[in-house]
Amino acid sequence: MTADISSQALACRDGAQPLAEMPTDARRALLDAMAARLDAHAEAILAANARDMEAAQARGTTGAMLDRLRLDAPRLAAIADAVRHVATLPDPVGQVTREEVRPNGIRVRRVRVPLGVVAMIYEARPNVTADAAALCLYAGNGVILRGGSEAIHSNTAIAAALKEAIAAAGLPEAVLTLITDLSRDTMVRLLQLTDLVDLAIPRGGEGLIRFVAEHARVPVIKHYKGVCHLYVDAAADLDLALDLLIDGKTSRPGVCNALETLLVHRDVADAFLPRAAAALRARGVELRGDAASRARVPDMAEASEDDYAAEFLDLVLAVRVVDDLEQAIAHIRRFGSDHTEVIATRDEAAARRFVAALRSAVVMVNASSRFSDGGELGLGAEIGISTTRLHAYGPMGAESLTIERFVVEGEGQVRHPLRATDS
Amino acid sequence: MTADISSQALACRDGAQPLAEMPTDARRALLDAMAARLDAHAEAILAANARDMEAAQARGTTGAMLDRLRLDAPRLAAIADAVRHVATLPDPVGQVTREEVRPNGIRVRRVRVPLGVVAMIYEARPNVTADAAALCLYAGNGVILRGGSEAIHSNTAIAAALKEAIAAAGLPEAVLTLITDLSRDTMVRLLQLTDLVDLAIPRGGEGLIRFVAEHARVPVIKHYKGVCHLYVDAAADLDLALDLLIDGKTSRPGVCNALETLLVHRDVADAFLPRAAAALRARGVELRGDAASRARVPDMAEASEDDYAAEFLDLVLAVRVVDDLEQAIAHIRRFGSDHTEVIATRDEAAARRFVAALRSAVVMVNASSRFSDGGELGLGAEIGISTTRLHAYGPMGAESLTIERFVVEGEGQVRHPLRATDS
Structure with missing residues (x-):
């Protein structure tokens, strides 16, 4: 029943196009609706989390790991609030970062646009499912979530709630794609979809991050450790x-x-x-x-x-x-x-x-x-931290999920006028 | 005699540190001196180019390819002028792009710093040797140049001239490193030096670019083609x-x-x-x-x-x-x-x-x-064009060879004051 990872990524990419064209208010409303669905489905999410907790305890998972996995009503409410908070941040999409009229009269603007499709690879904490989805979608990106097997029921329940809001907004559900085939093969294939995935962000232990860095052919932003x-x-x-x-x-x-x-x-x-x-x-x-x-x-x-x-x-x-x-x-x-x-x-x-x-x-x-944290440094929220000296360096917020491109307006200017007009 | 590629890259990275700390005027003076050395060594450079041209003709190289390889006195003068032009551009290094005082009083600035070490992989045109060196060094980066075998004599002569200016400025010559071992093995090793090379920029035919993208473990910014x-x-x-x-x-x-x-x-x-x-x-x-x-x-x-x-x-x-x-x-x-x-x-x-x-x-x-060109769009000069939607998108100038980092100043602020002060 699971679609091939490449078809899933293609559907996510196609779904991201109408999202990228949504005005700020519509993306804000989408995030508010996502938060509301998390609240509305609290019971189902907590029940799914209980299944993950049981399985973890049965495997003998230790205190700190177990605590990271655990959801309860206040924690889930905090997750929903974090989604609402992202909707209050300045919208990076469409921001004109620079504007110049060149001597020949063409107007050159640099405008922020979404990256496209972001793949999040993470472990343990189910809150990342909602946090990453909120930030990626707010910045107009499709998001592919590949969480850990230990949180699969929690992540699935959270994603299902979020997808209700996405569908209600008239967007393709694939704009948020949760990978449920957690094989390493599938992860590697995801990380090599250079035509469909614009960025992979691994979050977790150094082993996971090194695995992603080693196998990815798509760009990766990461940090291994903080010494x-x-x-x-x-x-x-x-x-x-x-x-x-x-x-x-x-x-x-x-x-x-x-x-x-x-x-x-x-x-x-x-x-x-x-x-x-x-x-x-x-x-x-x-x-x-x-x-x-x-x-x-x-x-x-x-x-x-x-x-x-x-x-x-x-x-x-x-x-x-x-x-x-x-x-x-x-x-x-x-x-x-x-x-x-x-x-x-x-x-x-x-x-x-x-x-x-x-x-x-x-x-x-x-x-x-x-x-040294996105919230504390004024980014509002954080999708990760980069120690790669490219694109972003340090904590990354919504703006780091966009890229500046060039939009030029002219009145027929050409580069070699003499050649063009002697027709 | 050729040092191992890893030692060369390490020397380039170490050399880039004092360069990165040079004030704007000193980096401008360095570029002016580089241009002067190109002028001063014109005869040697043109003689080296004549050797490349002879070899190319002996191999039966065709008109357009041959023309790209060819230098003459006016072309070399234009190359030196392009280096001087880079020195007139706004200096991206040290630019404060944003500044905010947070509610707790810490002052958060985002400041542009060099990327570190940039590896240029290119073909044919010897002007890239001078152009790329000028832009990378101006933005405070060490540069590793790996040109094509067809231009090896021209590139070596140009690099030798530039290195005179670098040494005269008191910088380690390794800050500009021309790779003379042009084996594919060495290129692949260069592209996998993830701890030493911060960015690779391939310029040339689609075959070269695909080879770089396939083998690189360091970040790559590229475009395959322009349709x-x-x-x-x-x-x-x-x-x-x-x-x-x-x-x-x-x-x-x-x-x-x-x-x-x-x-x-x-x-x-x-x-x-x-x-x-x-x-x-x-x-x-x-x-x-x-x-x-x-x-x-x-x-x-x-x-x-x-x-x-x-x-x-x-x-x-x-x-x-x-x-x-x-x-x-x-x-x-x-x-x-x-x-x-x-x-x-x-x-x-x-x-x-x-x-x-x-x-x-x-x-x-x-x-x-x-x-759609760095000069025409107001970047002043261009190190390449990116169709990767990360870091830079479209023509890339000096600013794209830097990255914003966070500099924070406080007066002893801590995140959890109650815990910190009850000592």
Whole structure:
């Protein structure tokens, strides 16, 4: 009964055309209707989620994984609200980003248009089904959703609810296509449909992302991991630095914008490290440091090279004392993942140098790494984070699901007038 | 003697860091110096080109190919001038594209930074060596140039001249790396250096581009071909339409923004087609049409499906009479290459519909397809054209060789203040 993946993608692409031509208000109304259907079908969605939860428990899934899969009435209401929130964002589609009249009189505008078809490849969290659908459709794109097998019932129920709203809006349901054949073969075929899929965005563990990057022939935007650094400069306000450290490491250690490594200038290491270690340990954080750090903090474990390259996603922090700003920069260039780096300093020149020398997608001066998030940075919502230095770099919102093209208006201008008119 | 391609790319990437940090004036001075070295070494470059020309003639290379390879004093002077022109363009590096203070007081800026390392894969024309180097370096990127074997002596001589200016500016010469090992194996390895190369841009025949797209693991921006359409609407000014047709088809038939297919509304077919055919034939253009076109123009050959999909790059034009605007749109959706489409009409509603319904990178109303070019559209210079709907769409200038990242400044803001301060 399942259509071939190529036919499904073609139907999604064809369905995206009328969507792309819908005015802003109609796309907003569509998202509001999608949210309403999620509310209306809450019972069915929660029942489907219960089936996924049972199966996961039967497989012996652990607490954090299980919690990511779990829906309840408040969580589902929050998912519907997130869809409504996307509908309030500025509409990127049709935005004129630049306009110029050239010397020959042609008017050149650059206008944002949807990408076309976006394939989301993700794991576990069923909220991605609704979040990604809302952002992709709002930006005028068809969306192909390929979630994980552990959430298949939840994803199917959520997609069914959303499709009711899509059909009611007079759009082809295929504009939102949930892949239910979860074989790796089918995923690989999807990722190689270069004429039908404009972008693939993988979200999940590093293994999934590497699989997608390896097999895709369509463009992929991704980030593998977030090895985020806090550098406490010689000129840092140490109270402020401590706030950034505790927030960055402990407020939600399992996310990609959590801190993984602390670098401390040697001039403030005596004053900062013992305080920092006490505060972190009081919150259950394990520290792993170099010799200079361990000399200042009793019972600190020794950090290996691997620790400096690690995204712990846990209450573990790698620590190193550096000689100066340049050594901190060299460390981050070597071990960083181009995600997010933070400097704590009152020295403007040091801040400028830190920002200029590092190529990471997000660089913070005296602010927590945890702000490296589409919502916090003002994008309104986030479809993913890119550490690919192309198209988007850092958190991606609705605008990153569009592309600027050229629209030119003239009055018959030609490039070689003499040739054209001597007819 | 040739370093391994991976070491070369690493040296290019490391060299790009100080380049990226150079102020605008210094990068402008670098380009001016590069142009001066091209002038100073004109004799050596032309001698090297003579060797390439001899070898090409010995291989029996034909007129157009040979002409593309050929340099002379005026052409070389024009190449140097093009480098100087790039130095006059607005500098994209460091541009703040957006700035916002969030409710919590953090200041979020989006700032343009270079992509990193750009690999150009190209054929024949030695001017690409200087053009691509100038644009990539101006935008703060390292550049790896992999030209064709037919131009190896010319490219080597041009690169040597440019490298003198690079060294004189105190930059590592590797910031411009010309690959002299032209084996396919080495090209494939270059295209798979995902940690070192940020973007590959292939320019040349469709065969080369497909080879790059197939083997690359790094992001690729490309266009395969330009099947550009002119649609003459029922409400067209037919004199104007004729100007666009002649300019689009005959002013330079061998380029990607030349017209390949003419679509004519049936209401104006009687009035337009015989005139158009006479004017085109007077300029040596061969016409291939459907039955309705052939009924109006004596001795017109029959067009096949292949003709409608073809990029002739020659004085050949496919012709079709359509029932209405929607049939023209459907034709272009089916046979187009997402490059450039033109409508000739005085009907604003028809123009709006044509622009909205087509997803091509450049859509023109009453202007020649030949304006689909970085210089003509106001980019100043062009590194290539993208029909990939990601990062850039249409002609790409210096700005397309940069990416926006986030720079955040705070005063100690954290995401979860209660947790952070109760230390």
